[in-house]
Amino acid sequence: MAAAPAQRGGGGLSLCLASLGVVKTLSIAAFTLVWTHSIEKTAWQEDWHITPQGLELVQARIKGFGAGMEPPPDARLVDGWFQWQPKRAPMPEVILGNSGAAGEWRLCVDGNCRTLSEIFEHPIGANVTTMRACER
Numbered sequence: 001m002a003a004a005p006a007q008r009g010g011g012g013l014s015l016c017l018a019s020l021g022v023v024k025t026l027s028i029a030a031f032t033l034v035w036t037h038s039i040e041k042t043a044w045q046e047d048w049h050i051t052p053q054g055l056e057l058v059q060a061r062i063k064g065f066g067a068g069m070e071p072p073p074d075a076r077l078v079d080g081w082f083q084w085q086p087k088r089a090p091m092p093e094v095i096l097g098n099s100g101a102a103g104e105w106r107l108c109v110d111g112n113c114r115t116l117s118e119i120f121e122h123p124i125g126a127n128v129t130t131m132r133a134c135e136r
Helices: 116-120
Strands: 013-019 022-026 030-036 043-051 054-062 076-078 081-084 094-096 106-109 112-115 129-135
Touching: 013 043, 013 116, 022 116, 054 129, 106 116, 112 116
Parallel strands: none
Antiparallel strands: 013 022, 013 129, 030 043, 030 106, 043 054, 054 081, 076 081, 094 129, 106 112
Protein backbone atom coordinates (compact mmCIF):
# COMPACT_ATOMS: atom_id res chain seq x y z
CA MET A 1 0.00 0.00 0.00
CA ALA A 2 1.33 3.41 -0.89
CA ALA A 3 2.21 5.76 1.90
CA ALA A 4 -0.23 8.53 2.66
CA PRO A 5 0.59 11.77 0.89
CA ALA A 6 2.48 14.19 3.08
CA GLN A 7 2.40 17.92 2.98
CA ARG A 8 5.65 19.83 2.98
CA GLY A 9 6.65 22.52 5.42
CA GLY A 10 4.06 24.88 6.86
CA GLY A 11 3.96 26.53 10.26
CA GLY A 12 7.67 26.24 10.96
CA LEU A 13 7.40 22.74 12.46
CA SER A 14 9.51 19.78 11.40
CA LEU A 15 10.17 16.22 12.53
CA CYS A 16 13.28 15.74 14.64
CA LEU A 17 14.78 12.27 14.91
CA ALA A 18 17.49 11.56 17.51
CA SER A 19 19.62 8.41 17.76
CA LEU A 20 23.14 7.69 18.96
CA GLY A 21 23.69 11.36 19.80
CA VAL A 22 22.82 12.54 16.29
CA VAL A 23 19.73 14.66 15.48
CA LYS A 24 18.21 14.80 12.00
CA THR A 25 15.57 17.42 11.16
CA LEU A 26 13.11 16.66 8.35
CA SER A 27 11.07 19.60 7.02
CA ILE A 28 7.79 17.71 6.72
CA ALA A 29 4.26 18.15 8.08
CA ALA A 30 3.17 14.50 7.88
CA PHE A 31 4.69 11.05 7.41
CA THR A 32 3.91 7.35 7.46
CA LEU A 33 5.82 5.08 9.83
CA VAL A 34 6.14 1.53 8.46
CA TRP A 35 7.47 -1.63 10.09
CA THR A 36 7.14 -5.41 10.23
CA HIS A 37 6.00 -7.15 13.43
CA SER A 38 8.94 -9.19 14.75
CA ILE A 39 6.94 -12.35 15.58
CA GLU A 40 4.08 -12.44 13.08
CA LYS A 41 6.08 -10.81 10.23
CA THR A 42 2.98 -8.72 9.53
CA ALA A 43 3.14 -5.26 7.96
CA TRP A 44 2.07 -2.20 9.99
CA GLN A 45 1.64 1.40 8.89
CA GLU A 46 0.81 4.53 10.86
CA ASP A 47 0.07 7.99 9.48
CA TRP A 48 1.31 10.86 11.66
CA HIS A 49 0.88 14.64 11.56
CA ILE A 50 3.33 17.06 13.14
CA THR A 51 1.40 19.61 15.21
CA PRO A 52 2.26 22.31 17.78
CA GLN A 53 0.87 19.88 20.42
CA GLY A 54 3.22 17.08 19.32
CA LEU A 55 3.02 14.05 17.05
CA GLU A 56 -0.57 13.11 16.23
CA LEU A 57 -1.37 9.55 15.13
CA VAL A 58 -4.21 9.93 12.61
CA GLN A 59 -4.57 6.46 11.08
CA ALA A 60 -3.18 2.96 11.63
CA ARG A 61 -3.20 -0.05 9.31
CA ILE A 62 -2.23 -3.67 9.76
CA LYS A 63 -2.06 -6.42 7.13
CA GLY A 64 -3.14 -9.22 9.50
CA PHE A 65 -3.42 -9.99 13.18
CA GLY A 66 -2.20 -12.30 15.94
CA ALA A 67 0.37 -12.38 18.79
CA GLY A 68 -1.07 -9.36 20.61
CA MET A 69 -1.65 -7.25 17.51
CA GLU A 70 -5.39 -7.46 17.07
CA PRO A 71 -7.00 -4.47 15.37
CA PRO A 72 -9.57 -2.63 17.51
CA PRO A 73 -13.30 -3.32 17.08
CA ASP A 74 -13.80 -0.19 14.94
CA ALA A 75 -11.17 -1.30 12.37
CA ARG A 76 -12.40 -1.84 8.82
CA LEU A 77 -10.90 -4.09 6.15
CA VAL A 78 -9.90 -1.93 3.16
CA ASP A 79 -7.83 -3.34 0.27
CA GLY A 80 -6.47 -6.14 2.47
CA TRP A 81 -5.55 -3.85 5.39
CA PHE A 82 -7.38 -3.46 8.69
CA GLN A 83 -7.44 0.30 9.25
CA TRP A 84 -8.70 2.60 11.99
CA GLN A 85 -8.34 6.07 13.45
CA PRO A 86 -6.70 5.80 16.89
CA LYS A 87 -8.18 8.10 19.50
CA ARG A 88 -5.28 9.50 21.46
CA ALA A 89 -3.91 12.94 22.20
CA PRO A 90 -0.81 14.14 20.35
CA MET A 91 2.39 12.89 22.00
CA PRO A 92 5.40 15.09 22.79
CA GLU A 93 7.70 12.29 21.64
CA VAL A 94 7.62 8.75 20.31
CA ILE A 95 10.39 6.27 21.14
CA LEU A 96 11.21 3.64 18.52
CA GLY A 97 13.07 0.53 19.65
CA ASN A 98 14.41 -2.15 17.32
CA SER A 99 14.92 -5.79 18.26
CA GLY A 100 16.69 -6.47 14.98
CA ALA A 101 14.32 -9.44 14.41
CA ALA A 102 12.16 -7.90 11.67
CA GLY A 103 14.11 -5.25 9.83
CA GLU A 104 14.14 -1.52 10.38
CA TRP A 105 11.58 1.16 10.91
CA ARG A 106 10.86 2.98 7.65
CA LEU A 107 9.69 6.54 7.32
CA CYS A 108 7.67 7.42 4.21
CA VAL A 109 7.01 10.89 2.83
CA ASP A 110 5.21 11.53 -0.46
CA GLY A 111 5.37 7.80 -1.25
CA ASN A 112 9.16 7.60 -0.78
CA CYS A 113 10.29 5.34 2.07
CA ARG A 114 13.69 5.26 3.76
CA THR A 115 14.98 3.23 6.71
CA LEU A 116 16.20 5.08 9.78
CA SER A 117 19.75 3.98 8.88
CA GLU A 118 19.34 5.64 5.47
CA ILE A 119 18.05 8.84 7.09
CA PHE A 120 20.92 8.94 9.61
CA GLU A 121 23.45 7.77 6.99
CA HIS A 122 24.83 5.10 9.33
CA PRO A 123 23.49 1.84 10.80
CA ILE A 124 21.04 2.34 13.69
CA GLY A 125 20.94 -1.35 14.66
CA ALA A 126 19.07 -2.03 17.91
CA ASN A 127 19.56 1.53 19.19
CA VAL A 128 16.60 3.66 20.22
CA THR A 129 15.37 6.52 18.02
CA THR A 130 13.27 9.37 19.44
CA MET A 131 10.82 11.26 17.23
CA ARG A 132 9.38 14.67 18.16
CA ALA A 133 7.95 17.80 16.63
CA CYS A 134 10.51 20.59 16.53
CA GLU A 135 11.08 24.07 15.12
CA ARG A 136 12.92 24.35 11.83
